[in-house]
Amino acid sequence: MGKYTLLQKTGLYLAMTVFMTFILLPFLEMFMASLRPLEHLFRSPYQFWSNDMSFQAYFDIWNTVPMLARYIFNSVFLASVTTALCLSFVIPAAYAYARFHFKGKSVTLGLFLAVNMFAGAVLLIPLYKLLRSMGLLNTYAAMFVPGAAFLVPTGIWLLKSYLEKIPIELEESAWIDGASRIYILRKVVIPLAVPGLIVVGVATFIGAYAQQFLFAITFNQKREFMPLPAGIFEFVGYQSVIWNQLMAASIVGIIPVLLIFLFLQRYLVEGLTKGALKG
C-alpha cells in the first residue's frame, strides 16, 4: 500500500491539477480581472497578463459606490449579530437535549431537524407579513431575526452531539460539591465545549453570510442597511458592467470571511462531520 508506480503518481497529480483549476479559476480570474483596466477587459484577443495592470480599481471602488464600506460593515455586522444571537439560544437548548430526559424531547428534535432543512425562502410571504406586523421591515433586525431563527436548529443538532461526548462525571462532581446547574453550565460545560462552540459559530456565521442576500432584497429597502452581496450589484449598470471594480469589491468583501475561515478551519472540519453523522 502507498506504493504507486511513477505513471500512477503522474496521473494522480495531473488529475489533481485539473480539479484544483476548477476550484481556483474563479478566484484567480476575479483577482486578475480586478487588476485590468476596464477597456482591457473588452480588448481581444484575451490577454492573461499585460503591462497596464494596476491596483487602481481598488481605489476607484470607494468612489463609484460611495456606500461600499458601509455594505461591507453591514455584512460582517449582520453575520456577527446572527451568530451571537444564535449561540445564546443554541447553548442552553443543546445542553438540555444532551443531558436531560424530558417529555417531548424527540418530537421537538424532529421538528428542529425539519426546520434545519428549511430555508427562509420557502416562507417569504408569511415571514414578510410577520415582520411587517412586528414593525421590523427595513431594519437590521429584518435580516438577522429570521436568519437566526432558521440557523438555530442546525446549531442545536451540532452542539448536542458534541456535548454528549463530554464525560458527565465532571458535572456530577461539581454538582456534589454544591454547584447549581446554571453555574455548572457556565463554569464547567461551556469551557469544555469551546471547540464545539467554534464549529457552531463558524457554521452559523457562514450560513448567515450566505442567506443575508435573500432577506436583504425582500425585507429591506433601505440602502444604508444593505449587506455586500446585495450592494455589489451597484457596479452592474443598465448598459454596462464595471467588471474590474465589481471583482475588486468582491475580493474586498470575501477577504474578511476567508480570514476567519483560515484561522478556524481545523475545528470546522472535525466538528462538522462529527456532529452531523452522530459519531
Next chain:
Amino acid sequence: MEKRSTFNNLWLPYLLVAPQIIITFIFFLWPASQALYQSFLLEDAFGLSSEFVWFENFEELFSDPLYLDSFYTTVLFSVSTTFLSLSLSLMFAVMADRVIRGEMAYKSILLWPYAVAPAVAGVLWMFMFNTGNGILALTLQSLGYEWNHVLRGGQAMVLVIIAAAWKQISYNFIFFLAGLQSIPKSMLEASAIDGAGPVKRFWTIVFPLISPTTFFLIVVNVVYAFFDTFGIIHAVTQGGPYKSTEILVYKVYNDGFVGLDLGGSSAQSVILMIIVVSLTVFQFRYIERRVQY
C-alpha cells in the same frame, strides 16, 4: 453504542429549551400555518377582499404549464447540481486521502468556495462565461462553440449548475474525507494483497463503506439545490431567459413578491414544505437505521 448519561430534573430542561420552542413557533410554525391558510384563499393584490376557495389554487397550479415547467427545471437543476458536486468532491477526497505532499494546502484551498456568498459565486461564474470577454466563453468560442447564456436557456442552466455545484464542493469534500479516513486501512491492505487494483478496491470496499455519508450528502445537496441557490439564480439569470432557470423557490419569490399573486405563491410554498418534510422524514429514518454499524 456508548452509554448515554442523563440528569433528571423536572423543570430545568423545559426552561432551557423554551426560548427556542417559542422562536420556532413564531418564525416557523406560525408562518407555515399562515401559508397553508393563505393557499386556500383567493385574494386580490391589495389584500382588500379574500374568498375561501379550497383547493382551487392548487388545481390551478398543477394545470399551469409554467408551474410544471418550473418543477421539471427544479428537478433537472437539483439532480445535476447534486451529481456534479458529489462526484467531483468524492474524487477530490479520494485524492486528498492519498496525497503525500502539500496535503494541508490542498485541503485548505478546497474550503475556499464555502466562504463565498452564493450571489458572489454566481457573479464570478457569470464573469468567466461572459460572452465576448469571459475566459471560458472565449475558450469555447475558439473551439467553435458559441456561448451566450443571456439568450440560450440551456447554456444558462449549465452556468447556474456549475456555479451551484462549485459552491457546494467544499462542504461535500469535508464529509467525504472524514468518511474515507474512518475506513480501516487493514481492510484495504487485505484486499490489495488479494490482488485488487485501486479501482476495484474503490468500488468493492470504499464506496459501499461510505454509502451512509453519500446518502446524507445527497439529501443535503438536494435541499441545498432546492432552496439555498436562490442567490445564484437571482444574481446570474433571474430565472431567465424565458424562465428556463426559474426553479420553484425562485418562482415563489417571483410570483409572490414581484407578481403579487399571494394565493398562488402560498400554494407553491405549501408544496415546497411538503417536499422538505418528506425529505426530512426520509433522512431521519435512514440515519437511524444505517449509521449505527
